[in-house]
Amino acid sequence: MARGALAHDGPVIEIEGLTCGYGTELVLQDVHARITAGQLVGLVGPSGAGKTTLLRALLGQVPRMVGRVRVLGREVRPGAPPPGVAYVPQLETVDWNFPVTVEEVVLMGRAMRMRPWPWPGREDRRLMHRILDRLGIGSLARRHIRELSGGQQQRVFLARALISEPHVLLLDEPTSGVDVKTRDEVLHLLGDLNRDGMTIVLTTHELNAVAAHLPWVLCINGSLIAQGDPDEVFTPEVLWRTYGAAMQVVRQDGLLLVADAAPHRLREQLRHRHAHRHGEEAPHEHEHAHGDDHHHHHRLDLAEALPPLDPDARAPRAAGR
Amino acid sequence: MPLDVLEPFHYDFFRHGLIAAALVGALCGLMGVYIVLRRMSYIGHGLSHAVFGGAVVSHLMGWNFYIGAGLWGFLSALLIDAAARRRRIGSDAAIGIITTSSFALGVALISRGRGFTRNFEAALFGNILGVTAADLWVIGTVAVAVAVFVFFAYKQLLFATFDPEVAPVYGVPSRLIDALFSLALAATIVASMNVVGVTLIAATIVIPPVTARLLSDRFSRVLLGSSALGAGIGVAGMYLSYHFNIASGASIVLLGAAVFMLALTYSATRRRSLPALAMRTARPASPPAPELLD
Numbered sequence: 001m002a003r004g005a006l007a008h009d010g011p012v013i014e015i016e017g018l019t020c021g022y023g024t025e026l027v028l029q030d031v032h033a034r035i036t037a038g039q040l041v042g043l044v045g046p047s048g049a050g051k052t053t054l055l056r057a058l059l060g061q062v063p064r065m066v067g068r069v070r071v072l073g074r075e076v077r078p079g080a081p082p083p084g085v086a087y088v089p090q091l092e093t094v095d096w097n098f099p100v101t102v103e104e105v106v107l108m109g110r111a112m113r114m115r116p117w118p119w120p121g122r123e124d125r126r127l128m129h130r131i132l133d134r135l136g137i138g139s140l141a142r143r144h145i146r147e148l149s150g151g152q153q154q155r156v157f158l159a160r161a162l163i164s165e166p167h168v169l170l171l172d173e174p175t176s177g178v179d180v181k182t183r184d185e186v187l188h189l190l191g192d193l194n195r196d197g198m199t200i201v202l203t204t205h206e207l208n209a210v211a212a213h214l215p216w217v218l219c220i221n222g223s224l225i226a227q228g229d230p231d232e233v234f235t236p237e238v239l240w241r242t243y244g245a246a247m248q249v250v251r252q253d254g255l256l257l258v259a260d261a262a263p264h265r266l267r268e269q270l271r272h273r274h275a276h277r278h279g280e281e282a283p284h285e286h287e288h289a290h291g292d293d294h295h296h297h298h299r300l301d302l303a304e305a306l307p308p309l310d311p312d313a314r315a316p317r318a319a320g321r
Numbered sequence: 322m323p324l325d326v327l328e329p330f331h332y333d334f335f336r337h338g339l340i341a342a343a344l345v346g347a348l349c350g351l352m353g354v355y356i357v358l359r360r361m362s363y364i365g366h367g368l369s370h371a372v373f374g375g376a377v378v379s380h381l382m383g384w385n386f387y388i389g390a391g392l393w394g395f396l397s398a399l400l401i402d403a404a405a406r407r408r409r410i411g412s413d414a415a416i417g418i419i420t421t422s423s424f425a426l427g428v429a430l431i432s433r434g435r436g437f438t439r440n441f442e443a444a445l446f447g448n449i450l451g452v453t454a455a456d457l458w459v460i461g462t463v464a465v466a467v468a469v470f471v472f473f474a475y476k477q478l479l480f481a482t483f484d485p486e487v488a489p490v491y492g493v494p495s496r497l498i499d500a501l502f503s504l505a506l507a508a509t510i511v512a513s514m515n516v517v518g519v520t521l522i523a524a525t526i527v528i529p530p531v532t533a534r535l536l537s538d539r540f541s542r543v544l545l546g547s548s549a550l551g552a553g554i555g556v557a558g559m560y561l562s563y564h565f566n567i568a569s570g571a572s573i574v575l576l577g578a579a580v581f582m583l584a585l586t587y588s589a590t591r592r593r594s595l596p597a598l599a600m601r602t603a604r605p606a607s608p609p610a611p612e613l614l615d
Contacts, residue, residue, distance in 0.1 A: 081490045083492070086490075087490045089487050093486065095483065099358075099534055099537065099538050099539065100479075100538075100540045108488075110476075111477055111488075111491060112477070112491060114476060116473050117472065118475035144539075
């Protein structure tokens, strides 16, 4: 695919002091970030943190924004999406009963490039088939979109993005609502595209399955909490500020695992009580894993093990939406 | 006595009515696909009632029907749009208030002057005798204009209808497309009023696309099928209205409902048949991710 017409030096995405929202509702405040060509970046945070809003701000789809957003060297303003950027929406937002076939959906990605009449030209069809074949859904072109599996559906919308020959690919929760096998396929596919030089930004709420495998993450909760390699960024402190919940980080053999601390402690507590009743010692199998988590070393009662009723009281404010 | 099937064709008014029914059927069928998929059926229904008020006002003022009713319809559409943006009201309630009050205005004005009862009935239920050569020109012009619009904006219109949030990201000028669509919708309703009637217009907009949807999953086929069904049902309905001496709008709608039931039965049996079921459930295995092959 021809990339180069829009090539420019410097970062692909520059965000300087971005504050944005809908109506009177502020979703993101004072975000600074830059993403360079060929990066694969995950936006991580709880629901309502502003992950999708940040993607939409890059596309000029957030009605109110202050600060500066530049994509591929061009200033993004509300209502003016930057060229060279393709977007894959969350599958849940798609109307699956709409009468469209796979090829009809994919060709939408070329709506503004095809000739004025309704049917696609030979070149458009050739490009479409090449992309569908590459994504492994070449045989499904004439199927209705509802007849496909979750992974195939995700590929259809990825194909629609790719047929516009973008430099930057933005994906909203590409792995939510699909099974493990599909999730891995989608991630491998994105990894392949990234190796070919595509800059990719995706949102995800799956820390272990998705975010921990990405080379770079931005932790978001109403503002940018931290950014960097998940190996360095995912610390209990950052995760606490991002999610407003206690989490533990386990590092073993180069593997990174984030665990929700509360159920773990709750289970330990329950097990302890159970063992007590039976006159045994509770097993202490977790002791080695927690390195820098200070909360863990006290003995906990049940109330302490549960997350606080009002997380806002202790955690940074989780912005609406 | 053998029924003379060609008998009605001897009359000018019937030929006019037939051409009008075919054009209006195709026009409503074409626009109906987008109206139904954009979940605007209720707006179409409401707009036709609003236009009725404009029709009566322009009649009383001696304005040209199409200009008066068309302007009225366009203004109502803008008003509905503005009212629907206020979150506290909600678009369905906004449509209800604006269109029924406009309709009531028409009824109030008509009830003052006794002379309009005939026109009143025609406007409500459609009238085969009401179609003049001038009407035909207007209907034909609107049909051609809408067809040209849909032809050249086909891809953009499809994208903006399927995925209104994402279409602008791919450069589709969705505001312009939406505005042109509203204009086409108002023109369609004003042009169709005399033939089908205010109260039944919604059915001619909804029945053909829903029927075509039952028969195909492909957008281009649903669009062509709906237009063809609309035209066919219009012509056949007109013909039946002559032979059974019933209001043209009513016969077109009743015939449309019958065709819809047929399509529903057909698609239900087709979907339940075993090969079709197997086709729907069998999915080709997706190839393993490249990494897994290493």
